[in-house]
Amino acid sequence: MTKKFIGKRVKRNEDPRLLTGQALFVDDVEIPGMLHAAFLRSDYAHARLLSIDVSAARQRPGVVAVFTAEDMGEDWQPGPPLVSPPPTAKDVIFHSRRQVPLVKDKVRHAGEAIAVVIAESRYIAEDAVEDILVELEPLEAVSDLEKSLQEGSTLVHDDLESNLAAHLIQKKGDYEAAREKADLVITRRIVTDRGAAAAMENRGIVAHWDEKSQHLTVWDTTQAPIPIRNGLAARLGLSANQVRVIAPFVGGGFGPKMMMFYPEEMLIPWASMKLSRPIKWIEDRRENFYATTQERGQNHDVELALSRDGHILGLKDVFLHDTGAYDPYGLTIPLNTQCHLMGPYDIENFTSEVSVVFTNKTLVTPVRGAGRPQGIFIIERLLDIAAKELGIDQVEIRKRNLIPPEAFPYEHKIIDQAFAPLVLDSGNYWPVMKKALDMIGYDQFVKEEQPRLRAEGKYVGIGITPFIESTGVGPYEGARVTVEASGKVFVATGVGTQGQGHFTTFAQIVAEQLGVAVSDVRIVTGDTTEFHWGTGTFASRGAVVAGNAIHASASIVRQKVLKLACKILETPEEELELECGLVRVADTPHKSISLGELALLANPLRGAVEPGTEPGLEATAYFGPQYGATAFGTHAMIIEIDPETMMIAIKRYITVEDCGTVLNPLILEGQIHGGVSMGIGNAYYEKLHFDENGQLLNASFADYLIPSATEMPRIEVGHVETTSPLNELGTKGVGEAGTIPVPALFSQAIENALYNRELEILETPLSPNRLFELLVNEEKSR
C-alpha cells in the first residue's frame, strides 16, 4: 500500500510554539509562592565530611530552609537501581553502589551535593550557600582506571575490597584456537576518554506539593517521566496517583536526562513536601559539568586474529570501563560496547572480558552512543591496522568480513544490554557501504584527486567507516488514541520528547491510519496524567517502540471507525475509505460521514447500546519488541589537515543510513546531522580533562569546545531501506547513528591524510593539540 503520510517530509507540528517563545520548558514554570534551591557542592573529588555548620545560612534573610544529609533522617536513601542487575551467573560480579541525595560521610566526586538551601530567590539561595561552613578532610583521589585497580589503591567505597564494580566475560566460539590458526595477530592498547552530553538546556526540576489536595506535581527535564513518578511515589510514601510528573519541552536529552534519580530529583520534591511550598531548582552550566552524568572512558587491550587474505578469525578484548563514583546504570554501557565490538562483521570467535571500575569522578551513564562508539572505534582501528599490515585496501578488507545478507537474522551468541541473546534482525550491509563509496567518489578520489593534491603538498585524506547500531529495545511502550467530537485526534504516550519531532512523526503514523491531516493530530508525551505506562526515551527507541504502540492503537481505532461507519452508511467496510477526516464510500464520495460525527455517535447520551460496546472511538495498545532492531550505516569523509595548526577542514561528509522504514526524511536528516555534530565533537574537539586529583579542568563552554557552525561541514545523507521484521512499521531507530562511527572515521582519515608519517592513532578523543603531540612523538621515535 502506498503511504500518504509516512515517509513524507512533513513540517513539524511543534515548531510554531517553539519559534515564538511559547513552548513551556521547566525553567518557565512559575507558581505563586515558589521558592528556589541552590546546592553546596564539594570542591574535592574525594574527602571525608568532618562537620558541617549551616546556622549562618539559616539565619540569612530570605532563607526558608537548609537541609543536610542528617536533616533527612530516615528519608536519606541511596537512589534506586536503574536497570536490573545482571543475572547471578557464575563469573559475574556486580557491586551495586548508587548515588546518595546528599553526602553523609564521604565525598566521592567533585561536585557531589553536600547541602541544599531553599530561599525566596535563587540569588539569596546562592548567597546562603556561601554561608555554610563545611570541614572536609581531603583523601587521595582515584582518577586513572588502571591505578584504581592496583593493590593498595584508595577505595571509592570503603566497604568493598577493591574498586572493581563489576566483572563479566563473554565468549563465542574459541578465540584461542582461532589465534593458533591465524597468519597475523594484531595486539594493541586502545583508549577512549570522557565527553559531556552538553544539552543546551541544563537539568531542572520544579516540585509542587499541594497540602490541601495531597497531590505532588513535578516538572522535570527527564527523558523518563513515568519511572520518575513511580519512584517518587514509592520513596515519598505516596500512591502513584498522587504524583504527576510532567516532562514538558526539554532542551535536548542525549542520555544523561535518562538517569533516574539524580540527587536533586529526589530532594526537591522531598523538600517541597516538608515545606508545603513549590520549589524550583535549575542547574547551572558549571553544575552540569560536574553533576550531570558523562561517558566513554575505557581502556582496551585487544587482539585481532586474521588470515592472510584479511578474514577475521577472532577477536579478543580485555577492557576496563570507568563508571565514576557510583554505578546505578549497571552494565548497560560495557554490554553495548561488547555488542558493537564485532561491528557489522561475521566473527566466529570472540572473547571479551570487562572490569567496571569505580573512580572519584562524575557518574557515568549513557550519552548518545552509549558504549557503541567505543566498540566501533576498536574494531575499525584494528581493521585499518590489519589492512596496512596485510597490504589490503581499507574497503576491501571490510567487504570481505561483512555479515552476508542471507545470514540474517544473525545470532551473535553473546548477550546484549537487556541480558538477552544479541540477534541482528535484518540487514544488507554491502549496498549501504557501496552507496557511500559511490556518493563520495571513492575510486576517483583515491586514484586521481588525492595524488594530484598530494603533489601540490596538500594533506588530504579519506575515511570510510561502516557501523551497526542496536536500537529500539524493550521492554514496551503504550499509547491511547482518541477521535474527538471535533474530528481531531488526540494521542497520549508515555515517552518524553527532547527535540526528536515526536509531535510530528507520531502524528504521521496516526494520520496514515485515520486519514486526517497531520496537523489535526495532537500528541501529548511525557505527562503521567495523560498516560502512565511506559519507560522512556533512550536507546533510539522512541520511533520504534512508542511509534509502533501508536500504530497499534490507531489501527484498532480505524477498525472501530469502519465498523460504525459501515452501519451508518449502510455500506460494507471494504468499500469505505478514510480520507480528509471523513469516512466515505470509495466510489460515491459524497456518501460520507465525518470522524467527528462518528465520535459523537459512538458516545450516545441516551438510548441503549449493544452489550459489550465500548464508548467512543478510542483505543489503548502496547508494543514490546521481541528484541532490539539493529540499524546499519556507513560514513565517509574527505579532509584536509593544515600541517601548521592541525586544524581539520572537512571537505565532504557522507552518511548512508539504513534504519528501516523512514517516517519523515526531514526529521531523520536532522537527527543524523545532529548526531554527526556530536560525533565530530567527540572525535576532535571535546574531552573532559580530569587531573589525577579527579578535578575537572575544563568545566565551562569557554574551555570545553562543542562544534559551532564553522566547524561543521555540510552533510550529504543517503538512505537504503531494509525493514525490520520485528515490528509492523518496519522501523529501526536512528537517534544515535550519527554519532557512533565518527571517532573511528576521523582516525582513519587523519592517518590517510598524513600518509608520509608513521602515525597510528590508538585513542579518542583527539584534538589539534593532541594530534600535534602524537606527531612530535612519532618524529622522536623515528
Added chain:
Amino acid sequence: MQNSFNIAVTVNDTRYERAVEPRILLSDFLRHDLGLTGTHVGCEHGVCGACTILFDGQPARSCLVFAVQAHGHKITTVEGLGTIDNLHPIQEAFHEAHGLQCGFCTPGILTTIVPFLEQNPDPSEEEIREAISGNLCRCTGYQHIVDAVKLAAEKMRK
C-alpha cells in the same frame, strides 16, 4: 548600598517600570520579572548565545548584562518577532527548513539573524555560518539552520 533601583525598559514595544536589585541579570529580569520566558539561558557565561536579545537593535547576550543597564533602552526578545498565527519570515523559514529540534537555542539564533539579514540580505553559506558561530546548537548540526537562514533571506528579499 541601595537595594534596588527603579528602571524603565521598553521590551517588544511595551514600556515596563520595575524596581530591581542591581545584580539581577537582564536574562533573569526578562524571564522571571516580565515573564518573557522565550529567551533561554544555557550557560550564563556568555558562550552559548541562547540568551541573545536585541539591545537597541543589536544582538546582545542578556546573561552578560545587568537589568539596570537596560534602563532607558529598547529590547526585543523572540516574543517580539512574530506570533504563532503570524510568524516572522525568519520564523517561517525555520519551520519550513526544520531549523530547530529541541528549540532551546532557537530564540537566540532568531534574534542573531534578524539584524544579520538586515545588514546582509543575500548572504553566502560561509557568511551565515560565521554569523551564527556564536550560537551553540547541540541538536541540529547547524545544516538546517543554515538552510533556514538562506530561505529566510529569500523570503525577505521578495
